[in-house]
Amino acid sequence: MKKPSKTAVAAVLAITLSAMPLAACGGQASQGGAAGSDATEQTQTADIDSSSWKTLGDALAYDTKEMSGSSWDEEHYITVFAASDGSVFRVVAKMDADVYAKHEKLDMSDDDYEEKFLQVMGGLELESVEDLTPEKLSQDQLDAYVGKTGKDLVDDGFTFEQYWMYGGEETGATMAKGNLAYSVTFDVTVPEDKADSDEAGDAIMDAAIVSMEFSGASHDAVDPAKV
Numbered sequence: 001m002k003k004p005s006k007t008a009v010a011a012v013l014a015i016t017l018s019a020m021p022l023a024a025c026g027g028q029a030s031q032g033g034a035a036g037s038d039a040t041e042q043t044q045t046a047d048i049d050s051s052s053w054k055t056l057g058d059a060l061a062y063d064t065k066e067m068s069g070s071s072w073d074e075e076h077y078i079t080v081f082a083a084s085d086g087s088v089f090r091v092v093a094k095m096d097a098d099v100y101a102k103h104e105k106l107d108m109s110d111d112d113y114e115e116k117f118l119q120v121m122g123g124l125e126l127e128s129v130e131d132l133t134p135e136k137l138s139q140d141q142l143d144a145y146v147g148k149t150g151k152d153l154v155d156d157g158f159t160f161e162q163y164w165m166y167g168g169e170e171t172g173a174t175m176a177k178g179n180l181a182y183s184v185t186f187d188v189t190v191p192e193d194k195a196d197s198d199e200a201g202d203a204i205m206d207a208a209i210v211s212m213e214f215s216g217a218s219h220d221a222v223d224p225a226k227v
């Protein structure tokens with residue numbers, strides 16, 4: 001039986017694997033979007049050649065830290081990050097017991113944490129590298145959802161993951177599609193007690209979308225149990 005995975009969240013546009021209760025007073029900036037079946041049509045791919053990446057350190061050399069999310073257990077380390085050309089990669093590295101033990105002793109609050117992390121984890125062999133860039137919805141595509149509802153997102157293949165803002169005039173929720181997730185601000189008030197028990201996002205299904213922006217990886221993308 002696998003032990004529970006652990007999760008790290010970092011950078012400006014980050015993901016979480018647990019809800020963040022926030023009594024909010026403002027909305028979020030918007031990025032792109034589109035309604036209907038055309039919303040998923042993308043042709044953009046990474047300019048970076050990842051074929052030479054053999055280790056986790058090779059891959060993380062291209063991580064801009066602008067958006068990253070990772071999770072791990074005793075068998076795998078998974079991270080999704082944004083590269084300098086705007087592309088998004090998902091890499092899976094094979095964890096071993098010795099490295100896992102050393103990694104668990106690292107302190108993320110240390111000033112030299114990143115250096116220590118690479119010393120411990122950088123040599124892990126990669127099992128897979130995926131270019132997720134074609135999945136990423138553009139600014140225009142996301143903007144096209146403004147004025148529509150949470151139900152419209154669900155109809156277009158999005159799933160509710162969590163609330164990240166509630167208790168104010170607007171409510172923020174993370175909606176995932178495939179390997180990627182988006183921060184969505186809705187024109188509705190959701191009280192804290194209701195948000196805490198609303199695991200399906202029912203409170204925002206009929207609410208109008210105010211803005212959307214790309215936020216990173218979906219829960220599924222960094223779930224070691226789904227490797």
